[in-house]
Amino acid sequence: REDLKGLYSALLVPFNEDGSVNEEGLRKIIRHNIDRMNIDGLYVGGSSGENFLLGKEEKKQIFEIAKDEAKDQIKLIAQIGSSNIYEAIELGKFVTDLAYDAISAVTPFYYRFNADEVYNYYKEITENVENDLIIYSIPLLTGVDMGIKDFERLFKLPRIVGVKYTSADFYLLERLRKTFKQQLIFSGFDEMLVPAVANNVDGAIGSTYNVNGIRSRQIFDAVKSNDLQKALEIQNLTNDFISAVLNNGLYQTLKYILQREVKSDKQFYSRKPMAQITEEQKQEAENIYQKFIK
Numbered sequence: 001r002e003d004l005k006g007l008y009s010a011l012l013v014p015f016n017e018d019g020s021v022n023e024e025g026l027r028k029i030i031r032h033n034i035d036r037m038n039i040d041g042l043y044v045g046g047s048s049g050e051n052f053l054l055g056k057e058e059k060k061q062i063f064e065i066a067k068d069e070a071k072d073q074i075k076l077i078a079q080i081g082s083s084n085i086y087e088a089i090e091l092g093k094f095v096t097d098l099a100y101d102a103i104s105a106v107t108p109f110y111y112r113f114n115a116d117e118v119y120n121y122y123k124e125i126t127e128n129v130e131n132d133l134i135i136y137s138i139p140l141l142t143g144v145d146m147g148i149k150d151f152e153r154l155f156k157l158p159r160i161v162g163v164k165y166t167s168a169d170f171y172l173l174e175r176l177r178k179t180f181k182q183q184l185i186f187s188g189f190d191e192m193l194v195p196a197v198a199n200n201v202d203g204a205i206g207s208t209y210n211v212n213g214i215r216s217r218q219i220f221d222a223v224k225s226n227d228l229q230k231a232l233e234i235q236n237l238t239n240d241f242i243s244a245v246l247n248n249g250l251y252q253t254l255k256y257i258l259q260r261e262v263k264s265d266k267q268f269y270s271r272k273p274m275a276q277i278t279e280e281q282k283q284e285a286e287n288i289y290q291k292f293i294k
């Protein structure tokens, strides 16, 4: 459990124009994260990987490529959650055979599942997959809002080791940390890293760490060593970057920057129905790149 702590990039996946996975580009992004961002691990198959737009075989392909490229150089967490629980279990077994360090599962979404249904979903996955599981809570995208009682029940399941907490509710985060000292809590909003680390999270998982990993590590370390002034300065600069990225289109802009960073001459497409980057967005992405990353 302790071993899983750290800073993880939520791996972005480049696609070809026809929607297939750009394997060469993906390998380059993984190398960039390991060799230049100095990241502790990768969160594969998350929102940032456009995972919920993919088929099962494509998810497997991405899990395989990530393991093959990263080997044991960094930690790997696979997001296998799906509203199709049979697929989630199959993917969980698949990545466990590939020796992923842990699995993570998004709360089941689309239908408005009640707390018992969410609980049974995790119970069934953990009873069938022999790996540690990190709950992926992202109410903004799933509409599934869990309270302290829901977490308490879930954390009693033997294989559940923590939560990736993508929410701006810092009251709940404080309560969770205080109550569940043995569970791992990963912060999910990169722009709120300072308050998350101040609340003693065990790590963070985010999309912007793919390109802003070095500064994010500095923020993490500065809060840890009680240098709040320094941490805030870097967070302020980081948030100038993040808000520019969000204004210009999150995935389009991050992919553009990654394409520049890894010197790929092939465009890193998004998966439909996600929109492709426009000429105007490209220009702004270039400005953002020059100003904050290069």
Ligand code: HMN
Residues within 6 Å of the ligand: 010, 011, 043, 045, 046, 047, 048, 049, 140, 141, 166, 187, 188, 189, 190, 191, 205, 206, 207, 208, 242, 246, 250
């Ligand atoms: C994932 O599952 O891929 C990510 O870890 C999700 C992650 O928490 C991101 N959240 C969303 O995109 C909603 C953040 O990294 C986010 O992109 C960033 O904080 C900018 O808002």
